[in-house]
Amino acid sequence: MRRRSLMIAVPAGLVTLAGCGDDKSDSSKTSDSASPSAPQPSAAPSPKIVAGPLPAVTAGTKFGEKPTIAKGSGAPSKDIAVKTLITGSGRTVAENDFVQADFVGQIWDTGKVFANSYESKTPLIAQLAQGQIWEGWRFALPGKKVGSRVELSVPPNWGYGPQGNPQAGVKGTDTLVFVVDLKDVFNGKSSAQGKKVPQDDAALPKVGTNTDGGAPSVDVPKTNAPKKLVANYILEGDGEELKADSTALVQYKGVLWDTGKEFDSTYGRKSPTLISLQQVVKGWAQGLTGKKIGSRVLIVVPPALGYGDNPPQGSGIKKDSTMVFTVDILAKM
Numbered sequence: 001m002r003r004r005s006l007m008i009a010v011p012a013g014l015v016t017l018a019g020c021g022d023d024k025s026d027s028s029k030t031s032d033s034a035s036p037s038a039p040q041p042s043a044a045p046s047p048k049i050v051a052g053p054l055p056a057v058t059a060g061t062k063f064g065e066k067p068t069i070a071k072g073s074g075a076p077s078k079d080i081a082v083k084t085l086i087t088g089s090g091r092t093v094a095e096n097d098f099v100q101a102d103f104v105g106q107i108w109d110t111g112k113v114f115a116n117s118y119e120s121k122t123p124l125i126a127q128l129a130q131g132q133i134w135e136g137w138r139f140a141l142p143g144k145k146v147g148s149r150v151e152l153s154v155p156p157n158w159g160y161g162p163q164g165n166p167q168a169g170v171k172g173t174d175t176l177v178f179v180v181d182l183k184d185v186f187n188g189k190s191s192a193q194g195k196k197v198p199q200d201d202a203a204l205p206k207v208g209t210n211t212d213g214g215a216p217s218v219d220v221p222k223t224n225a226p227k228k229l230v231a232n233y234i235l236e237g238d239g240e241e242l243k244a245d246s247t248a249l250v251q252y253k254g255v256l257w258d259t260g261k262e263f264d265s266t267y268g269r270k271s272p273t274l275i276s277l278q279q280v281v282k283g284w285a286q287g288l289t290g291k292k293i294g295s296r297v298l299i300v301v302p303p304a305l306g307y308g309d310n311p312p313q314g315s316g317i318k319k320d321s322t323m324v325f326t327v328d329i330l331a332k333m
Contacts, residue, residue, distance in 0.1 A: 088147020237294020
């Protein structure tokens with residue numbers, strides 16, 4: 001479904017801050033699940049997009065309302081059928097963007113709902129990239145605008161594939177029907193947009209306050225690193241606070257206190273990343289819990305709350321290093 005923990009780009013490949021590898025997990029267990037298990041990437045040519053057929057939305061027809069979708073009538077299209085039910089006026093979605101969306105997913109033949117973020121009150125955040133979301137979404141949603149409601153039917157080869165998703169009650173022959181409310185979109189140019197907070201402590205790093213999507217500067221003072229965790233607002237947003245078990249979409253950059261050398265950055269990869277606060281180093285988990293969406297946060301992680309004497313091989317991080325991060329909290333789920 002998503003990476004388990006914060007990834008660090010190093011010459012030898014990817015390692016994780018939590019010291020564990022990438023996982024794929026299955027979380028579409030019930031009808032109120034907002035997170036799809038990762039479908040298998042399709043090796044087929046790009047699909048054809050057609051206008052229908054699509055079942056009617058019989059209730060909850062406004063953007064943001066939980067929709068009720070009729071059972072499919074007749075045979076579904078073998079192509080991806082897409083219809084914009086409500087046209088938004090926000091930013092345009094592109095492939096590889098992260099979308100934040102509420103949605104209902106059900107099976108064409110039976111009308112059985114297998115995923116419903118409205119019930120869980122947890123919008124999905126997913127990247128429109130191969131292997132990260134249903135392939136049907138990856139091809140149907142680019143070009144749509146934030147604020148739009150989109151209905152689509154997705155044949156098996158662009159849904160869960162021939163293996164289906166037994167845990168969600170989806171067979172490998174099932175066509176899926178979705179109604180998707182596009183709430184927001186994020187990409188490598190996304191930044192926190194909170195209010196500037198004074199940076200008055202000369203003993204702490206000074207972080208840039210640009211909001212243009214570029215990597216903020218991080219100037220580390222030539223003083224001894226603090227012994228305790230630092231987690232200060234640079235830009236304070238007005239969104240919901242992160243909880244200890246939150247999953248958040250972030251942009252970040254990490255440098256070493258001793259040298260100021262950058263060792264990791266989502267800006268370098270030109271894409272934000274999803275992290276679980278339960279699966280990152282303690283300094284991140286403690287530093288981001290309670291912080292608001294829309295904020296930029298300075299986190300200074302002492303060795304005991306970072307890697308200590310066991311840094312990832314090939315990361316360029318020495319034993320007992322203090323790490324400095326600037327983290328933009330873009331969204332949560």
